[in-house]
Amino acid sequence: MEQKFIATSAFWELFPEAEIAVLFADNVSNQSYGKIPKDLLKQANDHAVKWVEEDPISANPVIKDWRQAYQKFKTKKGARCAVENLLKRAKQQKGVGAINPIVDIYNSVSLEWAFPVAGEDRDFLQGNLELTLAKGGEKFVPISEDSTEEALAGEVVYKDAKSVISRCWAWRDSARIQVTEETKNLIFYMENINPKRKAxxxxxxxxxxxxxxxxLGIEASAVLITKERPEISF
Incomplete structure (x- = not known):
């Protein structure tokens, strides 16, 4: 059954210059570290510090971009873009640790380039994947937690037909579709909100x-979602 990735008009009204790279990979194996260097994450954490050299952390341009973006929509108190959390840990020398091969790879890229990157298990998606504004009350269960939350009206979310997949745009992901060692089919997305950082x-x-x-021998195809091309089928 055909599914779509859709960034809705409500999202583009807030962020007309945003771009979201969407990547797909099929029939993968996530059970071996293969040729991943043992120091991949250490090097990425060390590299990440260059993005947050100023104090306080909010003074750094990549952090400021996302802080300003989060002021444009409803957010849970204290919510920050995932990339801020990664860079903050690197700055505090509490570097991001290993989770599983695929997650470690995309975390390394996120740290080195200061863009939020999410990976999801596509087999657990129900219907279309939408980047949109929540109506309010949509259910969400965060990774590593058992409690169920509800999205706020006007909150930027990723969601499918069943529930919210990521709250506060790029803050926290859902446990339901997280990448595990058993994951076979993937979708990734990496957001950019600063037109000067297109390259x-x-x-x-x-x-x-x-x-x-x-x-890992994984071939991942990529498509760029923009206001002019707001959806793709997969």
Whole structure:
């Protein structure tokens, strides 16, 4: 059954210059670290510090971009873009640790290029995947938690036909479709909200594709979602 990735008009009204790289990979194996360097995450954490050299952390341009974006919609108190959380840990020398091969690869790219990257198990998606504004009350169960939350009206979310997949745009992902060692079919998305970073964004996407192929033999196709091209079928 055909599914779609759709960024709705309500999203583009808030962020007309955003771009979202969407990547797909099929029939993967996530049970071996293959050729992944043992120090991949350490090097990525060390590299990440260059993005957050200023104090406080909110003074750094990549953090400021996302802080300003989060002021445009309803958010849960204290919610920050996932990339801020990663960079903050690197700055505090509490670097991001290993989770599983695919997650480690996309976290390494996120750290090195300062873009949020999410990976999801496509087999657990129900219907279309939408980037949109919540009506309010949509259910969400965060990774590593048992409690059920509800999205706020006007909150930017990723959702499918069943529930919210990511709250506060790029803050936290759902446990229901998280990437595990058993994952076979994947969808990734990497967001950019600063038009001046288009070249960086493109290089980050290419690095993610390269590392997936070089380290795990995974071929990942990529499509760029923009206001002019707001949806794709998969």
């Amino acid at each position: 960086d964004h493109n290089q980050a996407v290419q690095l993610l594709q390269k590392r997936l192929k070089d380290y």
